[in-house]
Amino acid sequence: MPGSTRDHYDRLAASYDENWAAHCEAFNGWMSERILARLDLRADDRVVDLGCGTGIFSHALATQVHEVVCADPSPNMLAQLPKASGALVPVQASAEDVASGRVRLPYDHVDAFLIKEALHHVPGRDAVIAGLAGLLAPAGRMLVVTLPTMVSYPLFRRALEVFAEHQPDPADIAEAMQAAGLAVEMTYETYRREFARDRYVAMVRDRHMSLLSEFDDAALENGVREIEREHPEEVLEFDDRFAFVLGRHP
Ligand SMILES: C[S@@+](CC[C@H](N)C(=O)[O-])C[C@H]1O[C@@H](n2cnc3c(N)ncnc32)[C@H](O)[C@@H]1O
Numbered sequence: 001m002p003g004s005t006r007d008h009y010d011r012l013a014a015s016y017d018e019n020w021a022a023h024c025e026a027f028n029g030w031m032s033e034r035i036l037a038r039l040d041l042r043a044d045d046r047v048v049d050l051g052c053g054t055g056i057f058s059h060a061l062a063t064q065v066h067e068v069v070c071a072d073p074s075p076n077m078l079a080q081l082p083k084a085s086g087a088l089v090p091v092q093a094s095a096e097d098v099a100s101g102r103v104r105l106p107y108d109h110v111d112a113f114l115i116k117e118a119l120h121h122v123p124g125r126d127a128v129i130a131g132l133a134g135l136l137a138p139a140g141r142m143l144v145v146t147l148p149t150m151v152s153y154p155l156f157r158r159a160l161e162v163f164a165e166h167q168p169d170p171a172d173i174a175e176a177m178q179a180a181g182l183a184v185e186m187t188y189e190t191y192r193r194e195f196a197r198d199r200y201v202a203m204v205r206d207r208h209m210s211l212l213s214e215f216d217d218a219a220l221e222n223g224v225r226e227i228e229r230e231h232p233e234e235v236l237e238f239d240d241r242f243a244f245v246l247g248r249h250p
Helices: 003-022 025-039 056-061 095-100 125-133 157-166 170-179 197-205 210-214 217-230
Strands: 047-050 068-072 088-092 110-116 136-146 183-196 235-248
Touching (some): 025 136, 025 235, 047 056, 047 095, 095 125, 157 210, 183 197, 197 235
Parallel strands (some): 047 110
């Protein structure tokens, strides 16, 4: 992965759960239910959470299977994986490493890959999807959870534009899975978010989304002022819409 992405997550690792886990328990429960309903896991399935980050959703997968391989290129994100449960097996690797066989997983075949909000970081996405599809066992599943190119976050205008420029279209991900021989289903679901404005602004200042690393301190402060001008309300409410792209090995 590019050094800038790696630096972003290595820096963010310590505050990632504070931004996304501690204050978003209801969201994490909502998202976990949707992931588990789609992956339809059996206890002895070989499961890989690719781009697992701090393991928020690996933990949900581990409620249904004996073991989850948690792969991520950022050592600092992996260091945040909950240690109490031996069910989470860390592997330092990018999706490209796994797809190309540069890094071997503990299994030759995989029953379920989860790739949640990580595929936008992956270079050579279509080839990586094809490589991962080649690792699926018969009836294996690959679930990509990703944001659409247009989001309705209360960010500043330039940040939303940069996001749209970089975010892959979920329809293209579905097409790449199909080209790799998987049967694909794509669905969208929306979660209503609520953040105290001060808390949201603090997250923006912490560059909680990787796209905010594209802005230097002065540009970010201008952006924060724009958010405060456009959103005088104390509580920010907005829709968080996700695409769930599920590919099944025939
Ligand atoms: C927004 S976080 C999502 C983490 C986790 N999946 C979640 O939903 O909580 C993106 C993660 O993708 C990882 N990542 C970046 N480049 C990657 C790559 N090329 N392959 C796999 N993961 C990557 C980052 O290190 C980071 O942990």
